[in-house]
Amino acid sequence: MSALTLFYVGTSYLCAAVFFGGLSYRLAGYAATPSPLRIPLTPQATTVFGVIKKNAVSMAVFRALFIGERWTWVGGYSLHVIFVFVFLRHLRLFINPVPEFLVDLQPLALLFAALLPLPVLFLISRRMYVDRYRYISSGADYFALVLLLVIGLSGLALKFVSHSDLVGVKEFLLGLVLLSPVEMPSHPAFMLHFSLVLLLGFYFPFSKLVHAGGVFLSPTTTQVEDNREQIHANPRGGN
Amino acid sequence: MNGEKFSGLAVAAAVMLLVALPLLYSATGNGLFHKPPKPELVLPVGGDGKCVEPTDFMRSNHMKLLVHARDRIVRGGELLPKYHIEGCKNCHVKRAEFCDRCHGYAGVRPDCFECHNLP
Numbered sequence: 001m002s003a004l005t006l007f008y009v010g011t012s013y014l015c016a017a018v019f020f021g022g023l024s025y026r027l028a029g030y031a032a033t034p035s036p037l038r039i040p041l042t043p044q045a046t047t048v049f050g051v052i053k054k055n056a057v058s059m060a061v062f063r064a065l066f067i068g069e070r071w072t073w074v075g076g077y078s079l080h081v082i083f084v085f086v087f088l089r090h091l092r093l094f095i096n097p098v099p100e101f102l103v104d105l106q107p108l109a110l111l112f113a114a115l116l117p118l119p120v121l122f123l124i125s126r127r128m129y130v131d132r133y134r135y136i137s138s139g140a141d142y143f144a145l146v147l148l149l150v151i152g153l154s155g156l157a158l159k160f161v162s163h164s165d166l167v168g169v170k171e172f173l174l175g176l177v178l179l180s181p182v183e184m185p186s187h188p189a190f191m192l193h194f195s196l197v198l199l200l201g202f203y204f205p206f207s208k209l210v211h212a213g214g215v216f217l218s219p220t221t222t223q224v225e226d227n228r229e230q231i232h233a234n235p236r237g238g239n
Numbered sequence: 240m241n242g243e244k245f246s247g248l249a250v251a252a253a254v255m256l257l258v259a260l261p262l263l264y265s266a267t268g269n270g271l272f273h274k275p276p277k278p279e280l281v282l283p284v285g286g287d288g289k290c291v292e293p294t295d296f297m298r299s300n301h302m303k304l305l306v307h308a309r310d311r312i313v314r315g316g317e318l319l320p321k322y323h324i325e326g327c328k329n330c331h332v333k334r335a336e337f338c339d340r341c342h343g344y345a346g347v348r349p350d351c352f353e354c355h356n357l358p
Binding site: 020023024027028030031032035091092093094095096097098102103106107163164165166167168170171174175177178179180182187213216217218219222223224 | 241243244245246247248250251254255261262264265266268270271272273274275276277278295298299300302303341343344345346347348350
């Protein structure tokens with residue numbers, strides 16, 4: 001196994017550990033943080049089932065964002081939908097055998113996945129050119145977007161500019177999944193794309209991207225609004 | 240940890256597991272710690288063992304050579320271009336034993352032959 005492959009294999013497993021370990025650590029931190037007060041954002045459902053239903057709808061269509069910031073919804077929602085298609089495009093490289101329905105989906109998924117740079121560019125320009133967003137934008141906001149943009153562009157380059165040996169790529173990725181790594185295809189565009197994805201994996205648990213898991217643990221959205229039905233005394237005393 | 244936090248954590252864990260599910264699917268199908276499966280190709284016997292271009296190039300770019308041979312023949316005026324699909328068949332006799340193996344492995348389905356006959 002070449003030194004380059006060895007480096008990438010080591011980095012990949014480290015990345016997986018940092019990603020899953022880091023994300024679990026962050027979520028466990030959110031879960032362990034006491035939230036003795038009832039602070040659901042109104043309007044909130046008054047039953048457990050209602051909260052589940054409301055959040056399921058929220059996550060499916062980004063309802064609050066749609067109501068609150070329509071243009072941000074256009075960029076953000078389309079980006080997240082595109083993520084689903086990107087996932088469907090890549091899944092075939094990590095599983096074997098590839099299910100038939102996944103093969104059927106590929107042309108359609110490509111059609112949407114290839115649009116990824118558009119919402120990202122939209123969201124970058126939103127932060128750059130709208131004063132009130134520019135004011136609250138920090139380097140981390142731009143970094144996440146630019147990282148997504150270059151990952152998307154390098155991925156599209158692999159499809160439309162410089163094809164890699166797809167069978168070699170799949171063999172390498174399957175080798176990683178099966179904990180039995182094999183030689184990595186030394187194709188520049190693939191190596192760039194893969195390196196950037198590793199960077200994203202390392203960065204993810206330390207960044208605002210944790211909202212992917214944090215959304216499930218936000219007191220303001222997951223608490224049932226039963227302030228009037230039940231007494232929620234502060235366990236630490238006081239009023 | 241109150242009920243909402245607990246169920247939130249459970250849902251987050253379930254989502255992570257859902258993402259990891261394809262990996263489990265692949266791991267159970269092929270066996271952990273085993274070399275990853277790769278397509279088995281029936282390679283041509285005889286001939287000089289050389290394709291029209293080096294193997295590495297063909298692996299990544301064969302489709303670009305094959306696409307739109309029509310343009311080269313009808314508009315470019317070549318009689319039988321070097322990269323004509325007829326030429327492939329001289330060595331790679333059976334589509335099912337060569338082409339389809341890698342395409343199936345990587346989940347690729349060329350749509351040329353939905354309309355065009357495979358010569």
